Amino acid sequence: MAAVFREYASVAQTGTSDDIALPMEPSPKRRRMRGMTHAKLCKRILLGHGTGHREKYLPWLTLRRKNPSPRSNQVVSWMPPLNRTAHYFSRGEFHTALLLLWLGVHDLREQFPLWPTPHPHPLDGLPHAPDKPHHWSRGLLAIATEANIVHGFEVGTRVPYIASLDLLATVSLPGRTALAAFSSKPISDPNDEIGWRTLERLELERRYTADIGAFYFVSSSALIPLLTAGQLETWLDASTLHCAPHLLASSREFAGIFNDCTNLQINEAVGLAAASLSLPLDDAWLLFRHCACTVPGHRTSTLIHRPAS
Template sequence: MELAEQIERDIGTLVDKHRRAALESPSRKETLLHWLATIDTPTSTLKKRRRVMTWDKLNTRIQQGYGMGHGADYQPWLTLRRKNSSRESNQVAAHLHPLHRPGYFFSRGEYQIALLLLWLGIHDLREQYPLWPIAHPHPLYGAPGTDGLQLGYCTGLLDIAAEAGIEHGHFPGTDIPYVATIDFLVTVRDGSDFDLVAISCKPIEDPAQEVKWRTLERLELERRYAERNGIRYLIISSRFVPILMAGQLEWCMERASLADTPHLAQSVLGFSREFTSAPNLAVSDAVARASESQQLSLEEGWAVFRHCAWTQAIDIDLSTPLLTSYPARRSGRTLRERLRRSLFEGRAK
């Protein structure tokens, strides 16, 4: 948790600075007197007080580990709460079985892209990842297996924004620099080599579609942050994953891990071999046959099948309709490898 401790120290310094400034401000007493004067006001005439960020709240969130960690220990900077619901998109909170933790997505498109990324076999996925306004340790810092890497510090987004001549932004109603987030920060591992891919998921369907100027500025800041820190940067349409494929991926992801059922995990190799030995059998018949060979109930057999489809222990194309009364369509492994190359090949310089 060195990252958390370092960020906490830096933010803590800012908290103390602003607390002292507030206490020494000539208007402090007047503000307190005005606040006290409102106590006796009838509640019917009081307006609902707007929740705003404070330096203490910001420090508390960092102490609690939001925006930090790796794998199952990661906590997104933003989570779904009633006050940040959206009228324009379906927000999703779902358990990410491959990562053994809950995930929070601010649109269904984000969730569907997360399903695809996990199916591609990435090492780690961190949604709603903070691009800290101040200098901070590299996003890979503290990840298992990176002890020998010389990662160094990252430039804060405040400085990057100043260099670009783009307004960084503040929390509404405050002078506290906003903590911007990127939709996904993906870790791809090949042996001892680690690569990061930053992905911005936006509802852009047509390259000619007009995009708000502020959105373009935010995307440019994300791009510059990634470039400065040697991270590959992608912008993906929220419609990138077909609904059919997303649904089938979600169905299979529930059995991505068989850690809680070791007897099923031991049957995967034999099950997949028996299933693929009869390529002309309908999926339902092949599952029944493979289940019997491993002395599994039919229900257990379908659980193993879903696991094999997710891991591609059985080569099956999840981008096409999975019709159980027909033989399985192959080429899922080819599709997965092609997508991995298109999204993750090439290292940012």
């Protein structure tokens, strides 16, 4: 080996290489393409990704080890109101979802696909809804062509890119069920410069939602105060009672006692329920937070029909 390096040094000094081949670093192996292919696309569709409602919904995109974000704090969390695990690609998406679920949306689907070709309306197949026909979506390809915006392809392929909405909420309005779409972007200041391609994507989302008769909003984690976001996360933690599973058996009885005390303030009603069930006050407050997230009707009575403590 020493002789090789001596010869290499000699060649470097003379600038000739007639009698020796310079040692080269080994060529790295070509990495396999991990992007979307037609076969992967068909497989995901057959598995049901991007379809269904409530606990039967499977998001089009899911968080895995190989797709972390260098900029966003991503969250995979069990969501009791949905009775399933949800995948949020940023903390802003997560906090927006928590707020929407707290406000009582009927359903909330994250990473919802905007199929490029004509497809059924996103409300089709909604359980316990009137069998009312909805017009199909024209597909994002047609909408992009109409807007004179390049739709795009999956990297390295001719497969049309499958765009997705961050959040698609199903809400109950007087006499009808409606959809509200939310695009969560890391915008902390209204004067922040937004990339041109991002603006084009937002415009395609706006046009898509208008085409299916849905409301459309661009949201940001900056719109939800940190204190509110922290409280929502605390309430979500209490929703499963994983830290005190022995209290689960008392949740219904606690909610019944609490809701019967309509003339008391919240702290007084919690104290009365604690005494009635012979529970420590700390356990009673934990049950209060749990019931507010999970027991039907309890959240409404707590927020609307009660004086503040």
